[in-house]
Amino acid sequence: MADKPAATAATQEGQARAKMGAVKMDDIARMAGVSKSTVSRALSGSPLVNEETRARIQALVESHSYRVDTRAQGLRKGHTHTIAVVIPLLHEHDQPISDPFFLELLGHIADAVADHGYDLLLSKIGPGRTDGMADLVDTGRVDGLIAIGQSTAHLGLERLAARGMPLVVWGAQLPEQHYVTVGSDNRAGAERAVAHLIAQGRQRIVFLGQRTVPEIRLRHEGYVAALAAAGIEPDPALDVPTRFASASALTAMRSLIAGGASFDAVFACSDVIAISAIRALQDQGLKVPEDVAVVGYDDIQMAAFYNPALTTVRQDTATGGRLLVDLLFAQIAGRAARSVMLPTELVVRASSGGALSGTTTPGSR
Numbered sequence: 001m002a003d004k005p006a007a008t009a010a011t012q013e014g015q016a017r018a019k020m021g022a023v024k025m026d027d028i029a030r031m032a033g034v035s036k037s038t039v040s041r042a043l044s045g046s047p048l049v050n051e052e053t054r055a056r057i058q059a060l061v062e063s064h065s066y067r068v069d070t071r072a073q074g075l076r077k078g079h080t081h082t083i084a085v086v087i088p089l090l091h092e093h094d095q096p097i098s099d100p101f102f103l104e105l106l107g108h109i110a111d112a113v114a115d116h117g118y119d120l121l122l123s124k125i126g127p128g129r130t131d132g133m134a135d136l137v138d139t140g141r142v143d144g145l146i147a148i149g150q151s152t153a154h155l156g157l158e159r160l161a162a163r164g165m166p167l168v169v170w171g172a173q174l175p176e177q178h179y180v181t182v183g184s185d186n187r188a189g190a191e192r193a194v195a196h197l198i199a200q201g202r203q204r205i206v207f208l209g210q211r212t213v214p215e216i217r218l219r220h221e222g223y224v225a226a227l228a229a230a231g232i233e234p235d236p237a238l239d240v241p242t243r244f245a246s247a248s249a250l251t252a253m254r255s256l257i258a259g260g261a262s263f264d265a266v267f268a269c270s271d272v273i274a275i276s277a278i279r280a281l282q283d284q285g286l287k288v289p290e291d292v293a294v295v296g297y298d299d300i301q302m303a304a305f306y307n308p309a310l311t312t313v314r315q316d317t318a319t320g321g322r323l324l325v326d327l328l329f330a331q332i333a334g335r336a337a338r339s340v341m342l343p344t345e346l347v348v349r350a351s352s353g354g355a356l357s358g359t360t361t362p363g364s365r
Contacts (some may be wrong), residue, residue, distance in 0.1 A: 023064045032057050081118050084142040085109055086133055088125045088151040097124050100300040108321025116329055137165055144328045150214050166331035168324050172214035173339050181339045182323045186215050189313040189344035190222030193295045194267050198230045200353050202265035202293055208242045209269030216269050223267055237261055242273055249276035257284050264292055271296035271303045271312055289353035299347055311352035314345040
């Protein structure tokens with residue numbers, strides 16, 4: 001055991017460090033007259049440390065407000081207790097991560113990550129950053145990655161999966177993909193939405209969305225399938241590429257109207273796009289749904305309170321967020337994980353002229 005003067009000197013040094021907020025495990029060890037490894041064992045509850053020593057160490061820890069550096073500890077053990085949530089927007093120049101759908105899904109992800117005792121690192125990967133996700137992984141700051149959307153980053157996601165990085169993506173299931181996805185049945189959801197418009201007597205239905213994104217490509221397939229089932233030939237003039245940002249959608253819809261296109265309904269690939277379309281229609285004196293019926297996709301909170309209330313395809317973000325996290329932690333633990341496709345619901349409200357405003361029509365897997 002250290003002699004009394006040495007122990008006193010160590011205590012005084014530790015107190016000086018405490019005043020500067022810089023007490024380290026080495027200091028606790030010197031003040032307690034034990035090795036650094038003994039302090040580490042005591043704080044981790046090891047039975048190799050006797051109760052008297054443990055109590056002495058604990059008293060010093062509390063009196064000097066020492067906190068274990070869990071990040072450094074995790075790095076030594078090969079993990080960081082941090083999950084990255086990435087929003088890849090390589091296809092978008094102006095879509096913010098404050099998009100209501102992103103925020104809703106992100107909230108459910110954050111809750112589930114916190115339940116596992118992990119921190120969350122949020123990152124937006126914009127145009128021109130094709131290696132942005134790989135760069136983030138290579139920093140060694142995260143134990144796994146959740147991507148909200150595939151954007152045009154499918155090949156980059158494939159490369160990350162090939163490296164064995166724990167990875168789960170909110171998006172579409174693509175042929176022969178090697179990463180795990182959680183997402184809605186985009187094709188069936190869109191087909192049901194367009195079939196609903198046709199059931200209201202609409203024949204000239206606009207498609208608003210950007211088909212370079214896998215989920216939107218599947219929604220377009222559902223749009224075409226619903227038209228074909230009703231014997232309606234798709235009109236290329238009504239297929240309008242539209243980015244997800246409100247201003248872009250508003251511009252696209254105004255251009256369609258100004259061009260003199262004939263249409264009586266709009267299927268928009270997000271609620272943000274649908275709300276922008278309604279505004280453009282109303283600005284031109286057109287009534288929704290009397291002149292033009294509108295259906296959106298996502299069922300963000302604003303959809304029910306807009307005027308007119310928006311008919312939309314509901315995605316189960318609560319279940320989706322939990323599954324994204326559960327499947328990621330399964331991979332971190334070395335277990336197998338499989339992709340999941342969630343059903344959608346058609347929520348009928350005033351904007352489509354549906355007779356059963358506010359009702360839902362369950363989808364299928």
